[in-house]
Amino acid sequence: MRTVTLLGATGSVGTSTLDLIERAPDGFEVLALTANSDAEGLAAAARRVNAKVAVVADEGRLPALRDALAGSGIKAAGGINAVCEAARMGADWTMAAIVGTAGLKPVMAAIEGGKTVALANKESLVSAGDVVTRAVAGHQATLLPVDSEHNAIFQCFETDNADKVSKIILTASGGPFRERPLEEMRGITPEQAVAHPNWSMGAKISVDSATLMNKGLELIEAFHLFPVAAEQLDVIVHRQSVIHSMVEYADGSVLAQLGSPDMRVPIAHTLAWPQRMETPCQRLDLTRIGRLDFEAPDHDRFPCLKLAREALAAGGARPAVLNAANEVAVAAFLARRIGFLEIAAIVSDTLERYDPAAPETLDQVLMIDAEARNIAGERVKDCVI
Numbered sequence: 001m002r003t004v005t006l007l008g009a010t011g012s013v014g015t016s017t018l019d020l021i022e023r024a025p026d027g028f029e030v031l032a033l034t035a036n037s038d039a040e041g042l043a044a045a046a047r048r049v050n051a052k053v054a055v056v057a058d059e060g061r062l063p064a065l066r067d068a069l070a071g072s073g074i075k076a077a078g079g080i081n082a083v084c085e086a087a088r089m090g091a092d093w094t095m096a097a098i099v100g101t102a103g104l105k106p107v108m109a110a111i112e113g114g115k116t117v118a119l120a121n122k123e124s125l126v127s128a129g130d131v132v133t134r135a136v137a138g139h140q141a142t143l144l145p146v147d148s149e150h151n152a153i154f155q156c157f158e159t160d161n162a163d164k165v166s167k168i169i170l171t172a173s174g175g176p177f178r179e180r181p182l183e184e185m186r187g188i189t190p191e192q193a194v195a196h197p198n199w200s201m202g203a204k205i206s207v208d209s210a211t212l213m214n215k216g217l218e219l220i221e222a223f224h225l226f227p228v229a230a231e232q233l234d235v236i237v238h239r240q241s242v243i244h245s246m247v248e249y250a251d252g253s254v255l256a257q258l259g260s261p262d263m264r265v266p267i268a269h270t271l272a273w274p275q276r277m278e279t280p281c282q283r284l285d286l287t288r289i290g291r292l293d294f295e296a297p298d299h300d301r302f303p304c305l306k307l308a309r310e311a312l313a314a315g316g317a318r319p320a321v322l323n324a325a326n327e328v329a330v331a332a333f334l335a336r337r338i339g340f341l342e343i344a345a346i347v348s349d350t351l352e353r354y355d356p357a358a359p360e361t362l363d364q365v366l367m368i369d370a371e372a373r374n375i376a377g378e379r380v381k382d383c384v385i
Contacts (some may be wrong), residue, residue, distance in 0.1 A: 001029050004271075005089055007106050008097035009033040010041040012202045013120045013146065016263045017095050018045055020271055020279065025049075027277075032086035036102070037061050043068030050074075053089070055082045057102070084109040093271065095146070096121045099204060100327055101369050104128060108362055114139045118270040120146035122217050123327075127320040128365040129224035130358075144270040145225055149218050151266035152244035152257035153226060162227050167248040170218055171238040172297065175210040178237060182301050188340035190333060207330045208304075211343055212297060216308020217326075220319050223312060230312050235305065237295045242284065260284050303344040307351065316358035317368050318351065324372035325350035328380060338383040346383075350376045 004021065008014045014035075021028045030051040035042040037058040043065055046054040055077045056065045062078030069076050077085070080102075087094060087109035094110040095118045096103060103121035110117045112135070119125070124132050136143050145151050149170045157165065176195055177185060194206040208214035219233050241261040248254045259265045262281040271277065299306045304326070311318040329346040332338045338346070354375050359365045 001027060002093055003029045003031050003091045005032040005034075005086060005091035005094045005110070006030070006097065007034050007083065007087060007095060007103065007110070008036075008099065008120075009045050010035040010038040011097055011099060012205075013097040013263060013267065014095065015045075017097070017267050017271070018049065020264055020268055020277070021049060023280065024277065028271075031089045031091045034083045034086050034098070034106070036098070039064035040068050043072075043074075046074050047072055053077060053086055055079075055086045057083050080105065088113055090115065092116060093118060095267075096124065097146075099202060101127060101324070101366070104362060104366065107132065108135060111135045111141045111143075112139050114141050116142040116144060116270075116273075118144045118146050118267070120267075122147070122214075122221060123323055125221045125224045126217050126323045127369060128359070128362060129220065129319065131360070131362055131365060133224055143225070144273055145221070146263075146266055146270055147218060147221070148259075148261070148263065148266045149245040150221060150225055151269055153222065153247060155257045155269065156245070156247040156255035157226055158247075158249075161249065164250040165226075165228060165232070165247060166250050167232050167234055168222055168226060168228055169234045169236060169246040169248065169254075170215060170222065171241070171243050171245055172212060172215040172235055173209065173241045174237040174239050174295075174297075175212065177210055177301075178239065180301075185301070186339055186341050190336065193333070193340060203334055204327070204330055207333060207343075208326070210340075211304040212302035213304035213308065213326055213343075213347075215297070216305045216311075217323065219308060220312045233312075235297055237297050239293055240289060240291075242286075242289060242292060258284055304347065307344065307347055311351070317356045320359065320365055320368045321351055321354055321356075321372040322347060324369045325376040328373050328376035332380045332383075338380055342383050346376055346379045349379050 030049040032053040033051045034055040039061040053075045059078040066076045083106050087106045093116045096107045097120040101123045107124045193210040194203050243256045246256040260282045268279045311322040325347040329343040
């Protein structure tokens with residue numbers, strides 16, 4: 001039986017992970033579940049899987065969590081320090097699915113345990129890639145990618161032949177606006193942006209998919225996950241979301257991982273790794289799909305991808321600034337404070353205004369993140385819808 005901890009248990013990835021664990025109750029013992037503020041949802045999940053501890057990051061929601069867990073014997077705790085303590089409980093496998101830079105400290109806490117961390121938190125490698133990878137090596141931890149694209153690469157990447165890899169190709173669905181004329185994109189609403197044509201995801205990542213920023217962030221992640229140079233990373237638009245990514249080798253061979261667009265597939269791969277486990281996911285029927293289409297991304301209509309490429313090439317603190325500005329801009333868009341096209345403009349402006357030295361520690365990463373957010377926040381105030 002494998003002991004597991006879920007950081008971000010009530011989000012999209014967390015609930016998908018719980019679904020798999022509940023289908024195989026004899027295979028897993030749940031040590032801890034955490035959530036940001038959904039005390040009731042967290043308590044219900046903790047009861048279902050008989051978790052030892054449930055932690056809500058928002059301490060103001062701790063009384064509600066205690067009430068919801070009354071009589072269960074499950075320990076309730078609150079605050080970011082308690083979330084980090086849950087991450088340090090020594091689980092064999094930890095799902096890191098807290099969205100945003102709020103997940104950085106818990107991810108590092110889990111890595112310090114020297115076990116397996118399944119990473120669904122993009123910001124850990126985007127904002128603090130060098131810091132995180134040094135910690136993984138120093139604590140002899142194992143980092144497994146959960147994003148469908150990176151998990152696909154992981155399944156196709158021959159470590160023993162890493163020097164023969166010529167290119168990694170990440171696929172992008174193109175989001176809901178891949179055929180929308182640029183002049184019509186100014187009036188896009190949050191409801192339209194979160195309506196992804198293929199995947200069921202949270203609001204923030206759905207907006208990132210609509211701007212193609214998510215693919216830019218994934219390029220930066222891939223750079224830190226796999227031993228390749230930045231120029232060996234490529235993106236193509238593949239609207240069916242059947243091929244999740246590809247690895248090209250020196251002999252001309254291209255290995256691809258295919259599957260239905262269901263996050264439980266890559267989650268299950270990491271949950272059972274190095275073995276395999278059953279999932280309830282729909283099996284791929286290529287005869288029904290009939291065709292697979294590919295095209296180059298349009299950088300004029302989706303400038304966020306270009307901004308991310310430039311940040312990756314520049315290195316240092318640039319990816320952290322990019323990520324922080326994007327989080328602020330996306331949050332403002334979802335709150336209807338800015339328009340859809342202003343997201344890329346705010347990120348670009350923040351990158352122009354702020355260029356700090358490369359961070360060496362997590363605290364430095366968080367300081368850079370905070371300053372970039374302040375600058376982006378001031379830019380948001382200048383926007384008028």
